[in-house]
Amino acid sequence: MKAMVYEGMKNIKVKEVPDPTIEKDDDIIVKVTSTAICGSDLHLIHGFIPNTKKGTVIGHETMGIVEEVGKDVQRVKKGQRVIVPFPVSCGHCWYCEHDLTSQCDNSNEYNEGGSYFGYSDTFGGYNGGQAEYLRVPYANFGPFAVPEELEDEKVLFLTDVLPTSYWGVDVGGVKENDTIVVLGCGPVGLNTMKWAALKGAKRIIGVDNIDYRLNHAKTYDGVEIINFGEHDDTGEYIKEITHGGADVVIDCVGMDGTMSNFEKIETLLKLQGGSKSAIEIASRCVRKGGTVVLVGVYGGRYNMFPLGDFFSRNITLKMGQCPAHIYVEPILKHIQEGKLDPTDIITHTLPLEEGEHAYKIFDKKKDNCIKVILKP
Numbered sequence: 001m002k003a004m005v006y007e008g009m010k011n012i013k014v015k016e017v018p019d020p021t022i023e024k025d026d027d028i029i030v031k032v033t034s035t036a037i038c039g040s041d042l043h044l045i046h047g048f049i050p051n052t053k054k055g056t057v058i059g060h061e062t063m064g065i066v067e068e069v070g071k072d073v074q075r076v077k078k079g080q081r082v083i084v085p086f087p088v089s090c091g092h093c094w095y096c097e098h099d100l101t102s103q104c105d106n107s108n109e110y111n112e113g114g115s116y117f118g119y120s121d122t123f124g125g126y127n128g129g130q131a132e133y134l135r136v137p138y139a140n141f142g143p144f145a146v147p148e149e150l151e152d153e154k155v156l157f158l159t160d161v162l163p164t165s166y167w168g169v170d171v172g173g174v175k176e177n178d179t180i181v182v183l184g185c186g187p188v189g190l191n192t193m194k195w196a197a198l199k200g201a202k203r204i205i206g207v208d209n210i211d212y213r214l215n216h217a218k219t220y221d222g223v224e225i226i227n228f229g230e231h232d233d234t235g236e237y238i239k240e241i242t243h244g245g246a247d248v249v250i251d252c253v254g255m256d257g258t259m260s261n262f263e264k265i266e267t268l269l270k271l272q273g274g275s276k277s278a279i280e281i282a283s284r285c286v287r288k289g290g291t292v293v294l295v296g297v298y299g300g301r302y303n304m305f306p307l308g309d310f311f312s313r314n315i316t317l318k319m320g321q322c323p324a325h326i327y328v329e330p331i332l333k334h335i336q337e338g339k340l341d342p343t344d345i346i347t348h349t350l351p352l353e354e355g356e357h358a359y360k361i362f363d364k365k366k367d368n369c370i371k372v373i374l375k376p
């Protein structure tokens with residue numbers, strides 16, 4: 001089959017690889033109909049995710065038709081249309097039973113965290129779904145059958161972007177009349193703004209430095225935008241205009257890919273600690289006693305982390321990989337009732353064969369790209 005394959009840092013290719021097969025009795029094979037590229041895939045190709053073996057099939061936002069089922073699978077049947085949440089989760093360990101499917105104990109033999117499709121050996125060593133076929137382990141828990149009347153574009157983001165953005169708002173405790181700052185106007189940030197609005201937030205401020213993405217955020221009712229490139233200290237600026245800071249700041253940036261273009265570690269550290277880094281902006285623009293949620297992915301150690309600022313101002317900090325499974329049903333209901341339309345962020349739909357080009361425009365923010373769907 002054709003698949004998007006990791007060949008080393010900043011080196012991915014669409015290649016022929018062997019088709020996946022049923023390895024355990026509770027596996028299924030999904031014939032992929034749609035698969036999206038995520039900001040998390042960028043961290044991987046930028047070399048920020050350790051232990052990614054050459055030859056790994058990448059991608060974790062995948063849906064399709066069940067092609068084959070292992071003999072112990074009861075949850076889904078051959079021919080059913082399913083979405084596959086990005087964490088690989090057994091469904092019966094302590095973490096899966098306590099709504100933390102993104103930290104499943106059984107799917108990851110190293111126990112560094114949970115497991116995610118197409119996301120390195122550190123995170124489980126499973127192949128991903130930017131391919132013609134995907135092997136889905138623990139199929140009595142993971143895949144969700146979706147209603148026939150909803151096209152792929154309406155349900156594909158149940159795999160990641162929608163639960164992730166919903167989760168940020170949920171664990172951030174966003175409530176009516178709150179002031180919310182969303183750092184990053186990519187697919188995750190944009191949907192975070194939609195959920196915050198549905199929760200009744202009074203003021204929503206979207207921050208980025210890419211005009212076409214800021215302009216997209218501005219099309220949402222009531223969202224204000226700030227270009228962080230236009231302020232020496234965006235955090236202080238937001239604190240001023242919000243009269244003390246936001247109740248909740250949601251970082252939908254994570255490790256900024258442009259950092260990996262700098263050869264010198266000093267430049268990288270300065271940027272990570274500089275007033276333009278997302279964590280730094282967050283630490284300054286949250287109100288005393290407020291909450292910062294890191295939805296954006298971080299790895300490694302951050303010695304410049306402004307711990308003192310968080311401590312002295314009683315800030316609550318939350319973070320992690322989203323336990324996507326637990327939000328699929330409530331989000332699907334929102335989509336069916338027409339309360340949330342996830343399709344506005346789709347700017348490109350391309351054949352899988354054009355995957356390398358798709359990564360380029362999504363990574364470099366070219367061609368007004370917000371979200372790409374690949375069709376095998």
Ligand code: NAD
Pocket residue numbers: 038039040041042043160161164183184185186187188189207208209210213228252253254255256276277278281294295296297320321322370
């Ligand atoms: P993206 O790359 O499309 O968007 C990131 C945006 O942040 C870009 O528009 C970029 O210009 C902007 N940005 C960069 N530096 C900034 C700064 N200092 N302040 C404000 N904005 C800045 O990515 P995405 O697909 O929207 O994903 C966003 C983040 O969410 C990524 O880090 C991704 O790995 C992460 N993510 C986390 C989970 C989870 O479970 N926690 C799941 C999915 C994605």
Ligand code: ZN
Pocket residue numbers: 038039040041060061086160161
């Ligand atoms: Zn993702």
